Amino acid sequence: MNRIRFARWTCIIEIAAALLIANGAYAAGKRAELDGVWILLRADIGKLQLTPAGEKLRAAYDFQKDDPDFQCKPASFTRIMHTPSPPIEVRQHQDYVEINYEFMDVKRRVPIKKGLTAKEAPYAVREHPHLGKSAGQYEGETLVIDTEGQKAGVLDTLGVPGLYQSDQIRTVEKLIPDGDKMQIVVTHYDPVYLVQPLTVTFSYLRLPDGKIMEWGCKPEEATFERFLPGTR
């Protein structure tokens, strides 16, 4: 009997130790590990609860007419990250972080300055002011980016097709290092279209020796219209 109990306790301790090791590896992620080129493993979308206004817009969404992709316009950082194949690059500097998204050639600069709010920050992507203004800070080994000032329009066309954002939206991204994996947990707060904050968790895998390539999107090559008779 005692031997059985001992074996059971041994099993429990082994499982607990394995879980602690796994958990410890996660917690051991260092902020320096955020640097690199990353490809998307998966995206998990949290509970979506739209206001009647958000529901109405989503019901009316027509991807052929309303998807900004067809004009080579990145709708939002969430939309960009939902595109599975083009990777993203993170490079940390003394007082700013650059995040380069291969999709649509978006080059984002996030200042890291104590006390700086997103509203006071410059536009994160000079060529695309509709993406808003971002300010970053570290919370331990996690990089937290606050974004405000996004223009009203389509927020997502892939993960949640037809999700709209108002100009009151605020977005918080947490970049969490984990060795050769990284998570970006994005939370959208939008009092106009969301009943409760919407969280999307992007899981990334490091792309060894990866490089960001030119995307070079041209509207005439991206539009859906090109397939319609008489348009070529």
Add this chain to the structure above:
Amino acid sequence: MYRQFAAATMMVTFLFLNCAEGLAHHSVAANFDQSKTLDVTGKVKEFEIRNPHSQITLEVTKPDGGVEDFYVEWSDKNALMRRTVPVDKIRVGDKVTINVNPSRRLPNLGYFRTATLPDGTVLKDCGFAAYRESVAKGTKITC
């Protein structure tokens, strides 16, 4: 016990890698019927490797003898390059058979699955999930 734990970890990793496939093809799934396939035979009129999607235009002969264009969408240029797909084997003027998932909206559009070339070579689209798996395993793919 450790073997079981390792097996469980491998299973979780496998599921983790596979879960992303649905997302990887979300827009493709929305626009193309992945439950159906169609063989389209024709002459390669144009082949443009580009972003956000590459495109092959096939000149297809209709039963009445007339000719019409059929468009085949494929992965973005950067993905094809990273996956080292030998796209240069597809040449303008060649007669090829391309197996596609047909468009949900347009009769003259499909999404690339395989291409059978004049010499019998078959090019395959493994998709992004296979590429991601190859990165995780440190292996190479050519599809």
